[in-house]
Amino acid sequence: MQSHQLSSGDVIADRRADYARMLEEGGEPEAAAELMEQALELVPTWAAGWYRLATYLEKAGRGEGAIEAYRRTLALDPDDIFGAALKLALLGDAATPDRPPSRYVERLFDDYADRFETSLVEKLDYSVPQKLASLVASTSRHYACAVDLGCGTGLLGPEIRACADRLEGFDLSQNMLAKAAEKQVYDHLAQADLSLAPDLSGLFAAAARHRADLVTAADVLMYLGNLESVFAIIEELAASGADIAFSVEDAGDSGGFHLAPSLRYAHSEAYVRLLLARHGLEILEIVKTVIRKDGGKPVAGILFLTCKPT
Known part of the structure; x- marks a missing residue:
């Protein structure tokens, strides 16, 4: 984890925060929250500390206190690298944002990169790259x-490398x-x-438009x-x-998209079909499948193979 998540800059506050974390991990979120509040009395401008307090309060069933702590986090960290706005939306205190803060997603995956493949593939039975490559x-x-x-750590790349003369990868992290x-x-x-309009995304030079005859997005759109x-x-x-081949988490019959407790978004087939039609893309195949596990439970997803007409 990065230093902005760990240290308050005060040795005593950090020590209390460490004890609070141990209490929470031991199944005592109420006691963890009390100790974290003591740490924040020493360093009241510690955004990461307020976020940690909010999570302890939430686990302790103290929703109003958690909301206030998430609000404090957001006030101290307008870039919202911790995703406090997403938490506030899940707690019913704010509207669901159209997308998470880019700095939150970037920080999340920068911090996660070293253990990403071990966690996702070995522990969560992640299978999207193989299934999407099979569609391609x-x-x-x-x-x-x-x-x-x-592209993340490049899990899809080896699966599709043999079918492409040139392979380009783009990621926020x-x-x-x-x-x-x-x-x-x-x-x-x-x-x-990917949350920015094409002319702002850094993906394009004028001579490079319409250069790809295959575009993939494996387990990306849920962010x-x-x-x-x-x-x-x-x-x-x-x-x-x-x-064009891509995956989404399945929102069922909701007709749109929603923010899940995992802080990922799920999208309905109807919503994706609407966007495909709007952008002139034809559906070749749709596959509904389990894409990973989360908390030991299967996560339903939808794989799409589409094309841009000639």
């Missing part, structure tokens, strides 16, 4: 240029990109924010609510006749 392989096409949006580079399967890797920006980017990237 069903086209029996060889691609001149494939673009892997939200520099630490995840560094892990992807270690695999040595991407011809180009760069940082990009966005409103997917308009992603489909606008795909529209800019995809050449005529391109295939």
Whole structure:
């Protein structure tokens, strides 16, 4: 974890916060919250400390106290690297944002990069790269240029490398990109924010528009609510006749998208179909499947294989 999450700058406050964490891990969130409050009396401007207090209060069933602590976190950290606004939405204190703060997502994956594959693949039975690659392989096409949006540590890259002459990967997290580079399967890797409009995302040079005949996004869209920006980017990237393969967490029959307790977004098939039609993309195949486990329970997902008409 990064220093901004750990240290208050005060030795006594840090010691009390460490004890609070141990109490919470031992199943005593009420006692943890009391000790964390003592730490914050010493360092009242510690945003990460307020966030930790909020999580302890929430686990202790003290919803109003948690809301106030999340509000304090957000006031002290307007960039919201901890995702306090998402927590406030889940607690009913704010409207669900269309997307999480970019700094929150970037920090989350920068911190998670070193243990990402072990946690996701070995512990959570993550299977999207293989399943999405199987959909791509069903086209029996060889691609001149494939673009892997939200490539992360590059789990999809080795699965589709053989079917593309050139493979590009983009992600918001520099630490995840560094892990992807270690695999040595991407011809180009760069940082990009999928929540931004195409002309602001850093993905495009004028000569590079419509360069991809395959665009993929494996387990990425659940970190966005409103997917308009992603489909606008795909529209800019995809050449005529391109295939587009991606996954979402399944929101069931809700008709739109919602924020889950995991702080990820789930999207309904109807919502994705609406966006595909709006952006002129044709559906080739839809597969409903389990994409991972969360808390020991299966997470339902939807895989889409679509194309941009010639």
